[in-house]
Amino acid sequence: MSSLSGVIDDERVNAALSWGIVALVAYAAIESTLTGELLWAGLAAVTGALAALPPIRAREARTMVSWEVLALAAVPLVGRSLGVVTQAATYLAVATLALLIAVEIDSFSSAAMTPRFAIAFVVANTMAVASVWTIAQFASDALVGTSSLPGQTRLMWDLVLATAVGLGAGLLFELYFRRYGGPDRDERSRGESA
Structure with a gap:
C-alpha cells in the first residue's frame, strides 16, 4: 500500500474530502436555482441530502461515504454549473x-x-x-x-x-x-x- 492510499483511507481525511465535495454540490444547487435550472437544482439538492444522510443518522460527521463516490456524483452537477454541459x-x-x-x-x-x-x-x-x-x-x-x-x-x-x-x-x-x-x-x- 502506498503512503497516499493510507492517507486517503483515513476516516478523518475521507470525511474532510467528502464534506468539501458536499459543499461543491451545494454550490451547484444554489447556482442552478439562481439561473432558473430548477430540475438541476433539485437533483443537486437530492444528491447533497443523500450524501449528508449517513452522518446525520449516525450523529457523527466522519460517517461519510467514500469521497471517490461523492466526487463521481458531483462531477456532472458541478460541471453543469461551470458551463460544461453535455x-x-x-x-x-x-x-x-x-x-x-x-x-x-x-x-x-x-x-x-x-x-x-x-x-x-x-x-x-x-x-x-x-x-x-x-x-x-x-x-x-x-x-x-x-x-x-x-x-x-x-x-x-x-x-x-x-x-x-x-x-x-x-x-x-x-x-x-x-x-x-x-x-x-x-x-x-x-x-x-x-
Whole structure:
C-alpha cells in the first residue's frame, strides 16, 4: 500500500474530502436555482441530502461515504454549473445518484449486496431515476412552459443511453465493492445467504 492510499483511507481525511465535495454540490444547487435550472437544482439538492444522510443518522460527521463516490456524483452537477454541459452529464448525474444510493445501502445498513445484485440494483435505479427525470421534464414543459423534452425518438434514445450509463455505474460499484467490501464482508454475505 502506498503512503497516499493510507492517507486517503483515513476516516478523518475521507470525511474532510467528502464534506468539501458536499459543499461543491451545494454550490451547484444554489447556482442552478439562481439561473432558473430548477430540475438541476433539485437533483443537486437530492444528491447533497443523500450524501449528508449517513452522518446525520449516525450523529457523527466522519460517517461519510467514500469521497471517490461523492466526487463521481458531483462531477456532472458541478460541471453543469461551470458551463460544461453535455447530454452525457445528465446520464452521469442520474447514474451516479443511483450509485450513491447503492453504496450507502451497502455501507450503512445491514443489507449485504452481492456484486451481481449490486449491478442490477444500480441499473434498475438508474432507469427509475431517468424515468422520474423525464416525468419532471414533461411536468416542467407543461406547467412552466420550458422546452426540456427534445422529442419522442430522442427521448427513447436518452432512456437507452441512461440505462447504458447505469450499467457502467453498476460495474464501477462492483469495483468499489471489491475494494471496500473486504474478505470479512464477503464471508458475511455468504453466511447470510446460506
